[in-house]
Amino acid sequence: GESVGLHLPTLSVQEGDNSIINCAYSNSASDYFIWYKQESGKGPQFIIDIRSNMDKRQGQRVTVLLNKTVKHLSLQIAATQPGDSAVYFCAEKEKGTYKSIFGTGTRLKVLA
Amino acid sequence: DAGITQSPRHKVTETGTPVTLRCHQTENHRYMYWYRQDPGHGLRLIHYSYGVKDTDKGEVSDGYSVSRSKTEDFLLTLESATSSQTSVYFCALGALMGEQYFGPGTRLTVT
Numbered sequence: 001g002e003s004v005g006l007h008l009p010t011l012s013v014q015e016g017d018n019s020i021i022n023c024a025y026s027n028s029a030s031d032y033f034i035w036y037k038q039e040s041g042k043g044p045q046f047i048i049d050i051r052s053n054m055d056k057r058q059g060q061r062v063t064v065l066l067n068k069t070v071k072h073l074s075l076q077i078a079a080t081q082p083g084d085s086a087v088y089f090c091a092e093k094e095k096g097t098y099k100s101i102f103g104t105g106t107r108l109k110v111l112a
Numbered sequence: 113d114a115g116i117t118q119s120p121r122h123k124v125t126e127t128g129t130p131v132t133l134r135c136h137q138t139e140n141h142r143y144m145y146w147y148r149q150d151p152g153h154g155l156r157l158i159h160y161s162y163g164v165k166d167t168d169k170g171e172v173s174d175g176y177s178v179s180r181s182k183t184e185d186f187l188l189t190l191e192s193a194t195s196s197q198t199s200v201y202f203c204a205l206g207a208l209m210g211e212q213y214f215g216p217g218t219r220l221t222v223t
Binding site for chain 2: 036041042043046049089091102103104105
């Protein structure tokens with residue numbers, strides 16, 4: 001069973017549409033940001049990352065945007081598919097450390 | 113992911129008993145982490161290791177201890193399990209840039 005979170009914010013998206021998942025981070029000293037995907041009953045899986053000296057980074061069907069002015073991170077998923085249904089976490093890593101702080105997550109539901 | 117395994121995958125134990133969870137890697141990563149995941153709290157760091165016999169506390173380390181006697185294995189011990197330690201426990205490996213790769217998790221129930 002799923003134990004990630006019973007009261008997570010949920011984003012419902014129609015299959016084929018684009019998804020945008022947002023995250024606010026707290027530490028100005030963070031130099032590295034990561035998005036993870038967690039499917040039911042599994043461990044989080046690395047999706048994409050971005051360094052603090054970048055504003056945008058693209059992967060396969062995913063794009064991460066970083067706005068340091070307002071400490072905001074977003075994950076865009078193009079042409080959302082049923083397999084994208086999961087909980088998505090952002091994480092920030094403080095410069096000089098190897099520890100990450102994780103957000104509480106957003107549940108993405110893809111509607112057929 | 114075949115490079116990181118956790119054992120056991122499920123465990124039910126009684127309050128007051130000691131419990132040890134094992135994380136095993138075949139990737140030769142220096143950094144290893146133990147997290148717990150609970151509804152409403154996300155992933156919280158319990159302990160981490162930055163090398164053999166080098167460990168440090170995370171944000172929720174009370175009631176937990178760890179050991180790393182070799183690169184491949186990182187053990188998490190609950191000295192005397194309590195019901196508040198019922199959770200899903202994840203081990204992770206830290207890669208060069210800081211991204212982490214997670215194991216499949218251990219679901220622990222303390223009755």
